Amino acid sequence: MVLSMAAIVVSFMVVIIWKNMWLKPQRIRSVLQNQGIKGPKPSFLLGNLSEIKRIQSQFSNLSSSSQAEEWFHSLLPFLQHWRKQYGATFMYSTGHRQNLYVGDPKLLKELNRTRTLDLGRSTYVTNTLKPLLGGGIFRVNGSHWSFQRNLIAPQFFLSKIKNMVDFMEESTREIIRKWERIIEQSGGKTAEIVIDNEMKELTADIISKACFGGSYSLGNQIFAKITALENLLAKPSVQFGFLYLRILPTKENKEIWRLAKEIEELILKVLHRHKLQNHMSKYQNQNHTKDLLQVILENTVNDDDGSRSAWGRIWKKLMKRKSETQKMIVDNCKSIYFAGSDSTALLLTWVLIQLSLHPQWQDRLRAEIFETFPDISSHDVLDIDKLRKMKQLSMVVQESLRLYGPAIITSREALEEVKVGDMVVPKGTNILVFLTAIHRDTEIWGEDADEFKPERFEGGVSEACKYPQAYLPFGLGTRICAGQNFALIQADIALVLLLANFSFSISPNYRHSPFYRLVLFPQYGAPLLVTKL
Template sequence: MGVELSLMGKMILSVVVGGLVGLFLYLYNVMLLKPKILRSKLTKQGIRGPSPSFLLGNIPEMKKIQLQVISEQQNKAALSLAHNWPSTVFPFFEKWTNGYGPMFLYSTGNMQMIYVADVEMVKELSLCTSLSLGKPSYLTKERGPILGHGLISSSGLLWAHQRKIIAPEFYLDKVKGMVNLMVDSTTSLIGVWERIIESEGGTAEIRVDMDMRSLAADIISRACFGSNYSEGQEIFSGLRSLQKVMSKGMVGVPGLRYLPTKSNREIWKLEKEINSMILRVVKQRLEASSEKDLLQMILQVAKSNNDESGLTSQISQDKFVVDNCKSIYFAGHETSAITASWVLLLLAAHPEWQDRARSELLKICKNGLPDADMLPSLKVLTMVIQETLRLYPPVGFIPREALQDIKFKDIVIPKGMGIHIPVAMLQQNPDLWGPDAHQFKPERFANGISAACKTPQAYLPFGMGPRICAGQHFAIAELRVILSLILSKFCFSLSPKYSHSPVYNLVVEPKYGVSLYVRKV
């Protein structure tokens, strides 16, 4: 008996020791060996970068550089509309570009990245149609609670299948049919503003960014899900809270998202609540109507068990529905709302362009109500929107990952290497846009995007290549409708309370909102 217990004890000990050795080898591979091998494959090809620290990568250095810049900026005038915000929001990238050139290596945690601001390399990446180039895995892991495995974050066949379903719903002919809906939603907001202005004696101070969020949420809800903002208000509020919490977290630190920290517990709670709310809204929508819309199509595909993508083996039906609804809710209203807010801010700061856009609008839309056929004729407003998207692109970076070894511009990017294309920096590069790259000059787009820049591929507000934003036609139409209706009814100027401080909270947004003085025309 004693011999048996001794043998059992030795077996248990050997299993424990074996498990610990296996864990040690796994952690060694994940934290040290694999990152080192990935970096070495590119350093041998001449790509360098700052040396990473153990576990955290370059995060400590990034924070140190950021703090230095914040300290230097404290004494500057807050109202100054300096558009060269990338140098203060991402100062580490500017420093490393100066030291290593337009392509360099860096890491967040054990996640290895190649930063690509070389425009010829960006060209090649934009032309790539291979499924070997996809979205980085951290989008479905670290950013999973807000993006899941939906169209924005998925890769390979799963992405291709979702794109096939969702993209046609945002084709130009479909978008034209949504213009009247956009007009109705915006007209409701205008009525609210008119009542506020009247009660304030002719001029009111309005936080336009908050109203733009509500308006964009109402439009995307009605256009794609047959509901309105009031029905989805809790979902949008939850997504906004989740966005704020997640923007403060560190991406790429192994195991960090599993720890029960205060922020992680809040993320888990919000994710659970949002998922439940979406499924509840979906159920109510199904019971209320059988109208064919985007939600119905998503549900129809989720129920199919024999699609060619192998979807059911990768993601459950409920998760497929929830993740795609979250992607559309988040991307479909947050980016449009932020862009509309930036446009109103820039027009308030540049009244000559506000007057030009209004004058053109009143000639084309004599009753002040645009229709789908009038929108393309609003040339001045379109130039203003394009310049705003150049200076303040909603998405600061285009992230990619090499899902297999893949070659661009004689450089082999190894499997597992992340790729970060800095939209904001490319769109304000003086070598590409001229010495006035940091200035608000809509006239640069007078002859279209191709004539605005030495290399048109450096203009990337909607992404690039086959993964270009599926909703770009919807977004541009929505912005034209919202802004044309506001311009036809109101004049606006900057409030002294406005403090110009762009920040990156998963999207590029004004830290303290946008406060404007608004009065009727």
Template structure:
């Protein structure tokens, strides 16, 4: 069948017209929108580095990062504890802060960001209760295989619904009842380290603490929230960790010049791991459901609450109910143990450098826990270990950022934040600001917390290791109690110093971790 020339011309014209309309739409909705947002911010006196076309400030960020890596490899700081790692881990933010101040704007690709490290504005973010500031969707979308659409990733009413179910599990009265479980979970670690000492000559042992603490923390969260031991969920944790490590090799913050898309091989690996994790969690959920039907208990763990929440929510269909349960289990399995384990590693590193604080904790334990056992009541009286944890979280907060996206136009102080702008607050910069903490801001001095956070600095709202506002970490009480229990037990059994193998290398891998691990020399007391 022949096509007339006029019909061919018409088809070609319509195709060309459609392409022109598409390009105009693209230009108007993406390029012009981005330019309008930049102009709104700059009209308010907010300056920042000059972006390039399409890629924004990505090329500059990558160049600064590369130059910093080269420089740091040739010049390792001897006095590393006084060294502010933000200038090496996040060098672009620090360079721009020095040039443009505590509030500036920059862009990644066509997305506009607002850096906010002014204490007064952080305080206002902390007091905002609106749902119009959520987690940046472009950022959390990348970690969806790890966290699903659970409470860490979701926004708006979905987030509020999940918070209503999850938050009560971590109220202090509930956490107090988990102290015995935490003490029990720590026993295998203590025994393992005693065996290490015996195997290495009977006096001292050189141990790397990170994986042991990760296993301990995973066991605690498994048993406390899901009614199973770490060994039952070991495969889930292992696969979640593999997903995290795959992401850690990419810059989760600003991506690369392929606009953040992972290579196909890595994407396939993550997809396979994601399916395996979801299958394992769903098997655990079905087992738990069966247990719930066979034994009715007034004490419900988090998995039971998630099951009931999904069943009672009429707006959720069968598939949505399954996703609701699995996604929140993934979030809590990962977020509930990884950050706490990393915080414990940093605490042990600092205590190894400052043995006088080990002595102080040990002395207080002897006075408070006269029978040698730790209880919920005795934890309230352990002030020294609390101060140590607070100072460690000041210097090495696992969460490096407060990140928010303006889901609607929002006013923050005198700034009108346009819809779509992402706000970033760099926590370690606030935590090491001499104007807030004094001239010793880079030193490990737990005594600054003797009278609590309110007296520790000139602007207490600048202490934000667990975040700000409605999105404050739900596991704050759980993490603090677990850290107190674990550190108290370790210090009561062992004295320790930093191993010669230790290499100070803070690295950002979704959270700030000891890049090469924490190695300590332990000796049994």
């Protein structure tokens, strides 16, 4: 009897494995093949992972100090290899997961125009990042994503960002004073400063003030732990491992769990402070500028009189328990930190590296800065409307995002069968767009696609390339980055103030080796020679 039951269980498990690991993937591949999509032949269980590993091992980042753009060919080389072999759109497998690579600009345009909620975040990617992002806006799909976006996105409208300019400027001036001390201690007018670390410090300070206001010192602790967690999740053993291994109590997993718990505890501490502050403000009839956490809190949590915003009433239906609402707030704080700090720090780092390599553009920007803000040495808050009219600055930032955008990949999963243009995408298909490859495609950008030429954006994106829809530094479709205005204004303010006070040149210790680990960063850091003007 026991043996019979065991045989039934084993047979049942075999059927489940066969269905999920072979039959479903084959059905997806068959639908795509019938539409003319080709790709490498997968093996059972591993898919094309062995081939990916083999191709990857043939390439490595350049270790020389050369500024050549050859590093790009070692960035996800298997995608570039298959693109040459199978065309701009092809399919491949990672284990049982079926991936559709989209590099055709016309199909990208259709993908950008697709508004269905059935095209969501990749389940595998979001599960990998669950300890970091929880159930925040970057992980959830469907109605949960829609409601979270409608709650958070308005806080990043330009009208709201104008209220944040003062502390963006304040944080940047603190960095300026720090650099002045470093240069003074060096005994000259120039000192080597590792820019990427400094930009992380700057953006962490700004996002802490934006999110947590008066509790931003706790915010800096949260940022440090999120950075440590991000580094753990970026390891190949986590990125390409099997999801079920995440439940095993390995040393790596224990560290991930510990950091995730500590981050949640710190955010809850800030959350409780904000609840107390809200009650005190009402009692004392005080008005003060609200930070992001307060806005989210007020829109999701009942006040004393039982009132609730419209979105709060919707959340009440979605979130059955108070703990679920609290968890949503915590997870979105983590999401805003991850996206709002890391990406902007890298944007600033790559812009300053490019300006160091191309001093003529540094001079052009500085001239525009002093023309726009002749009294910039004073401590008046920068006028955001004037800032947005700085054409040269905008061109430089756009070109840097094209060549060295922090996000190099964006992906979507067909949660149900969807139609993208004339193509039918089966349920369960992961759609992948390699942004760096699109942004360097000579058929789209011309033969000088690998060159830093901000002047290509003089007439805007529509005149910069053959297919404007191929410029995607902040993602595509309905899930385009909600905080892009916040990131760009933050970067503009920092660049204006830094260039007004310092000049930058490449240090002999700089090694040009962009490296991908969740985001694109300088593998060996970004030491630059900073000279006080």
